[in-house]
Amino acid sequence: MKVSAFHLMPHRELPADFEKRHPSVWVTPPWWELADARRVGQYYNWTLDELLHAARAGFDGVCTNEHHQNAYGFMPSPNLMGSVLAKLTNDLDVAIVQMGMTLPTTSPPVRVAEEYAMIDCISGGRLVAGLPLGSPMDVNLAYGITPMEHRERYREAFELVLRAWQAKEIFPWNGKYFQLGMVNLWPRPIQEPHPPVWVPGSGSISTFDFAVENDVCYCFLSYSGARAASSMMDSYWNVVERKGLEKNPYRAGFLQLVAVSETDAKAETDYARHVEYFYHKCLHVPAQWFAPPGNQDYRSLLATNRNPVRRPEDPKTLRYRDFVDKGYVIAGSPATVRERLIEEVIKRLHVGNLMVLVQIGSMPHELTLQNIDLFARDVLPHLRQIWDDEGWENHWWPEKLRGARQAVGMTR
């Protein structure tokens, strides 16, 4: 089992009436009213410190991600963060998991190949290369890419990046979206033939088809927990088996919100308002922005319209206990958390690469460090050996880090 700490780098201090006063946390939130650059500098530094703390406390990897024009998570450049983390963890067996630089908005996309190769070189071959499609809010709304061209542009960029890493000869790229006369990447990554590739998705059928076809790790980035994800992940595994591939749990990643305290009751005291802040404010986006016309292909769109009953519930109507009961968040004592993680998430979804959102919404720095410490000390050691008895190889993890990391425990 590999367990990584995931961070969104959210705005931690949105006003209480934020979601009533503003139509969206994404694309349109007014910077001048809601944020202060010096304070935001503090958020970035906390974020780096928290991820470094997780690395030192024993997590197997640290995850950053790219989003634009929002207060939900604003690392427009995940590689600025990832390169700092790479440098400062050179003494640790920790993967730098970039989840990552968005392909369809990076032009030309060899820039992704270059920057990832840089991080792989700086980190001594510890990069996991997330190659995300990007959310419609980022790609279509903030960065102006035509919704109908989003996926096709992604597929072309994906192919170009993989080839740029591996090609022994200079090659021309005569694509539909990108034309480059002489591709000759400097630097190349340390990992051969290329760093492990993860493709994050939010449950779109076409994305996990793509992941299986390309033999990469599909990562379901869900905020609705494992129960809501189970049918989606079941169909992913069906696709894997239909293609005749082994049901290796490391072929799948899953993101879970986790909040650990000494007891279940203390967890509620510690975390309830931060969890509610996350679901009520950080996910405050008009529903139609998740799928502007043309973003979903015709067949997926028709399939969605044929099954409108399975619409997710509105999280604004839910409170902390609902989020915990439904498994959106796994919170409580170490015993509660590890039991639910093992049964509901890892075993039920058959997941080998777990990502844990360790900082949730408004969660302050000190409390985040507590969450990381308790998880690393009392939960993580119980997860490490899962899958070991089945003998799977994690092909989607840097080769030099595939052995078990020694438990580190408390670092403060």
Next chain:
Amino acid sequence: MTAARQQTVTVWQGRVPLRVHVKGAGPAVVFFHGPWGLTWGPFLDALARGFTVYAPEHPGTTPGEPDAVQHVDSLWDLVLCYDELLEHLRLSEVMLVGHSFGAMMACEVAALRSARVRRLVLIDPIGFWRDDAPVVNWMLLGPQEIPAYVFREPTGAAAKALFSIPEDPEDAALARTRLTWAMGSTGKFIWPIPDKGLKKRIHRIEAPTLLLWGEDDRLVPRVYADEFARRLRQTRLEVVKEAGHAPHLEQPEVAARLVQAFLSDQ
């Protein structure tokens, strides 16, 4: 009243089937529909009484052919697809009528071969951009919000004809899908701002032009009538009362009368 006959002309190296609704007799009028698909209604019927109306469906919006739009990469491709269509239909002299996105296409087709086009009618056209009067991006609106932006009366008969969703679940799924896909298939050529260079080409249009604007257009402010008027050689603006972005659907008799008179005026 007889229904329009349907004819499919395949263009673009056999990859793009264009279904055309044809009705009437007399001089040829080509009608380009807007972003929500073609609805043949009283307006086109009225035009068909004096003209032969050809109403093509934009690639992707024809039932059963959603992927046709995937072969049309750019606005330039789309203009040439329509150029091929007019060649196939042997329409060497035409009058063009377009609504919204379709009016922008009518301009592009007219700018390509201006000698072919005798008269041009633009109903609440898009195609330009002013920072002080942004065109609303209807693709970012919720499905419940759209009718109130397109129509003055969002619960009126015209709005229902364009946007109502059938009771039957399968029909409802198909209707929702078609509407979204029609917006995606047309939006492909205008995202994220509907200024794709018409301002550099519009001077080539020679035809006298009627600008028809719904008095209460909530998507495209009427200042854009000035943008068209100052770039075209000869224009007349008619504002249709009690209508929004689709006056030919909301006030079909009034709109048809104005358009017929303009097209017949030699």
